Amino acid sequence: MSRKIGVIGMGNVGSTAAHYIVANGFADDLVLIDINEKKVEADALDFQDAMPNLPYHTNIVVNDYSALKDADVIISALGNIKLQDNANDDRFAELPFTRVQVRDVAAKIKAAGFNGIIVAITNPVDVITSIYQEVTELPKNHVIGTGTLLDSARMKRSVAEELNIDPRSVVGYNLGEHGNSQFTAWSTVRVLGHHITELAKDRGLDLEAIDKESKLGGHKVFHGKKYTNYGVATAAVLLANTVLNDALTELPVSNYREEYGTYLSYPAIVGRDGVVEQIQLDLTQEELDKLQISADYIKTKYAESK
Amino acid sequence: MSRKIGVIGMGNVGSTAAHYIVANGFADDLVLIDINEKKVEADALDFQDAMPNLPYHTNIVVNDYSALKDADVIISALGNIKLQDNANDDRFAELPFTRVQVRDVAAKIKAAGFNGIIVAITNPVDVITSIYQEVTELPKNHVIGTGTLLDSARMKRSVAEELNIDPRSVVGYNLGEHGNSQFTAWSTVRVLGHHITELAKDRGLDLEAIDKESKLGGHKVFHGKKYTNYGVATAAVLLANTVLNDALTELPVSNYREEYGTYLSYPAIVGRDGVVEQIQLDLTQEELDKLQISADYIKTKYAESK
């Protein structure tokens, strides 16, 4: 019955995600929504101008919430990145804007009768994912944030660069808030057949420096162009495809963890039914402490957002 | 010996083309160049942050002209789109800026020893393609502009919309300048098994209205977001792939036509040796006249650019 994806918010991230979907034929039907009607119509037309030179066809619907009723996945990419730029790289700077927008959007999604999976990119993503779940009243495991799927990719990129290998050959996770309180759970990182903590000595790896570089990398992207789009849009589309394919892949995404009482990033098995299983890592005490701090931070911010 | 593509100019178009290449694994090596060092480095890092979540690997080199020596294709996407916005949608508004930039870039490409095919998107594309050829002294058939490959796609989109069919099922060309003097050569357009001119009566098609809509579409994209990127980047990458694959595909691109003494868009067979054969259409007298006007306009502008 065909794949149907909605993208809400056609800024740098949403339009890049939509383009990635169109260029690869990942969806049959694509619903694009933005309050800036001229922008979303411009993007839709631009995609249609691309289509005669593309191998796949995608049906595009613009600004029609009712078309989301039978969508499989909605990617929420709305935001106001300028707020972050003025605020020292704190993703929470966007919250006063996004919490209002997202409540409105979530209510409309609910009114449309949407019954699929929400993939949230909108920042601060852990709080926003909570808001989506709260307003739509969808099951908690049907609302997922891209979370540290991007940050884990950045960590892999930094580690891989240091060792001159493919980042895909690095296994491991960044956990917690998709924001400043997150951290690399080095106990989970394996590369070249070893725990990276073992390898670090032999190879002269400075994990703290890598951690820093990985975070600075994100800032470098952000300050270099005043937004980031390719990394996060790729993460979001991978997550959406994982849902569509029912791939049951382990991904570090923002999902509701009962023991922390909040959405935060922690690896989970993702499929057509959203988060279908939660992993239980063997973290070190230090990592557990960091995760608790990160969880508390998200919870406080969520409470403040109400 | 692997596919190597250079992209010069990492604005909206160049970065979209680079992303399309990275996301689909079209190149093994990708050289990204921009005078805004922070922007090109940000994009490169952003692509690398995407890679762990992508199926393909692409080696990215930043701002190194010498790396272009053995590139197969260089896509020139530099420009200053703001100039167009202030100038009533005339692509020539960019020329005072781009002619200077392109002469500089072309000299550097030449100095690097580049011996492949140049695919120019930079506007005004027909004049810019001439400048690239003149400065690099590459054979005329090794320098190609995307030209009306995009405008033909727009025409197909408009026709297809009217008839409720796939734009890929519309055959035909827009010819001449990739700019205001271009036109749809309706005598070349076939759809649903008929010349569109025959079909127009039966189906109540108003070709002039379609023509207008097709052009307005482009403007709508431009005014809706102050730039266009997906359609033109797709056209450029298709052209680059056609060269890499040596596909010998017929495409309406800006190529040097001896009889008009200028680069202008006219269908040609494109392969690894660039334009390997030029088509000779049976145009109507009216179309021939329009093409002559368009050619003269490009030639005048090129002369003025020196």
Add this chain to the structure above:
Amino acid sequence: MSRKIGVIGMGNVGSTAAHYIVANGFADDLVLIDINEKKVEADALDFQDAMPNLPYHTNIVVNDYSALKDADVIISALGNIKLQDNANDDRFAELPFTRVQVRDVAAKIKAAGFNGIIVAITNPVDVITSIYQEVTELPKNHVIGTGTLLDSARMKRSVAEELNIDPRSVVGYNLGEHGNSQFTAWSTVRVLGHHITELAKDRGLDLEAIDKESKLGGHKVFHGKKYTNYGVATAAVLLANTVLNDALTELPVSNYREEYGTYLSYPAIVGRDGVVEQIQLDLTQEELDKLQISADYIKTKYAESK
């Protein structure tokens, strides 16, 4: 709600089509059916062994007709190619076998409550398509045969080879039976901006020789390996994707033409609702005569098959 494709018959063609789908992530759910249980299970397992090294995930179900209830498309690829080999390349040699098998399969599809589009490859395809429609009682436009989509590709390959261009740059159709009574409708073939009939003189093209070569090509493939699979499987999957995407593409496929009272290949617009519009070509009298002969042949054979 995800893409679901069924493939019935896991011989050379069906398994190649299934592999093409799995390797490209064209479907989320794939139902494979064959009376040779060991073969279909072997293929399913082999696909699963490929999956960890592929970028996409596909859920595979084996030999469960009830899983076809909500399939979007069923590709019928069953057959007994050895019968053709013993019979002088006449696709009707398979009919005594396939008509029995197909009636059985069609009844099971109907019983499963399938309500999508059938794409038939099974030979003799025009008669088999009729049988599928007759038994399933699906609307005539929901049952389609790949027909001369393959033969048109062969014609394009032959023409392109002669002119040293991309076969994708040849426009035109083979019509009628996917079998010996088919023909290239040269009046529909355009290449290098011209009707091929005009071009033939200048370029020294011998259309009859090309026609022959095109047909011999098919036989060469068949005799070289005792089956053909890549060309026809590609055609079938393109057709299935066209349906899934609702692309509304013009394709020469076997569809029921009222004026001939039979399924035969003739270009049609294909989308999610199957054949949504039938083209009306301006054929020459000679071509019309050939088409009538081909239609009569199919009708006679269909009548005999009952």
Add this chain to the structure above:
Amino acid sequence: MSRKIGVIGMGNVGSTAAHYIVANGFADDLVLIDINEKKVEADALDFQDAMPNLPYHTNIVVNDYSALKDADVIISALGNIKLQDNANDDRFAELPFTRVQVRDVAAKIKAAGFNGIIVAITNPVDVITSIYQEVTELPKNHVIGTGTLLDSARMKRSVAEELNIDPRSVVGYNLGEHGNSQFTAWSTVRVLGHHITELAKDRGLDLEAIDKESKLGGHKVFHGKKYTNYGVATAAVLLANTVLNDALTELPVSNYREEYGTYLSYPAIVGRDGVVEQIQLDLTQEELDKLQISADYIKTKYAESK
């Protein structure tokens, strides 16, 4: 300068690999070689019949060793699978046939001046890889066997099935001979955030049963259709792409390990320069013993093959 791949041996595996390459546009030039001229020409023509309905173009050359001179990668897929069928599933049953064929092929590759990377699938693959290296005199790290890249995939499939997750979410390796003396190095297998050995108790996993199932799976494929092709062709093309992209990915492939004095499967970092780094796993004593036995077996067989 474009991607060029050679495939030698157009049986079930070689032709499937070639099809996967053609259907995805992984190569620009593809050289197909087989002693059965009718078969290789039939496949080439069949691919060309597919191309008008595919998005990519691939130039195909048939049975011309000289065209391999500038190939990036040669995939050796020749074999005589019937010999295995008559011999109780022992891949060494093919050796009397393949060792002769491969010496001949390797000499021709050398004579052609080939200077790229050889990816061997031909069985018994560890011995055959040695023979290729010996005869071509290419550096040892430029000759690689697909080895247990397939067997590791099978192990992942079996583990994943048991846990109802994506096989891509299982990390770990099968080591040693791509044959009966291979084994899963369970100490390397991680899933759901744990060493599988820890998880096995909680989840009631019977690793020995999984190991057996994994091997039986291979046999089930083989006996179900008298050959295996999709899994192994996918592994080979992934390996070839890893070389072309210079991806530097960690893959369990057959590579020459000095300490064992033979080619055998052990994870290595693969890029454009072949095996660019060898991993050093922390195996258990039991695993080390198994690996030694496997290595000794391969060495004996190689010695016998001379």
